[in-house]
Amino acid sequence: MDPRTVQISVVIAYLFALLAVGAYKVRRIRTHADFTLAGRGLSTFVLFGTMLATWIGTGSVFGNSEKTYETGLAAWILPAGGVLGILALAPLAPRARRFAGYTVQDILEARYAPTARVLGTITLVIAYVTIVSYQYRAGGAVIHLLAPNVSVETATILAAAFVILYTALAGMVSVAYTDVVNGIVMLAGFLVA
Secondary structure (H helix, E strand, C coil): CCHHHHHHHHHHHHHHHHHHHHHHHHHHCCCHHHHHHHHHCCCHHHHHHHHHHHHCCHHHHHHHHHHHHHHHHHHHHCCHHHHHHHHHHHHHHHHHHHHCCCCHHHHHHHHCCHHHHHHHHHHHHHHHHHHHHHHHHHHHHHHHHHCCCCCHHHHHHHHHHHHHHHHHHHHHHHHHHHHHHHHHHHHHHHHHC
């Protein structure tokens, strides 16, 4: 079997495994909180895994890799901001949990005013449309690399459709558990590389 066929088969099997996780976890969804916040019941391991996989996106993989190659160990400073941010915000987590809101915007509105909610929403929409679009584009680039006859644009649409599908299946539960799998695969890839 030629190497490209093996690569494509592995990627397709992996994607089906991620869909299977979402399909399996859909049974846990009973309420709005189950869908949006995984029922507020994720273990520390799953929370760590989802934060890791979310944090290590295409920018981290490609951008930080390039900077590490260029500067050597000095590039270890790149993730420091994220680590410091998590440590700084950790003491606020119990208060946010007691608040029982669903989004950061809920907290902004309760603490400040409805205007803060609107501004927070605009900011997050701009930020996440940007972040998610380049993640989709990176997925499209990988698909195009494996299947050059599929245009990058078509591959990007396929990548986006896949992510939307497994997210729609079980919401945050699906995302969190597939992130754990993705995080393990990424860490293994880093160790091998």
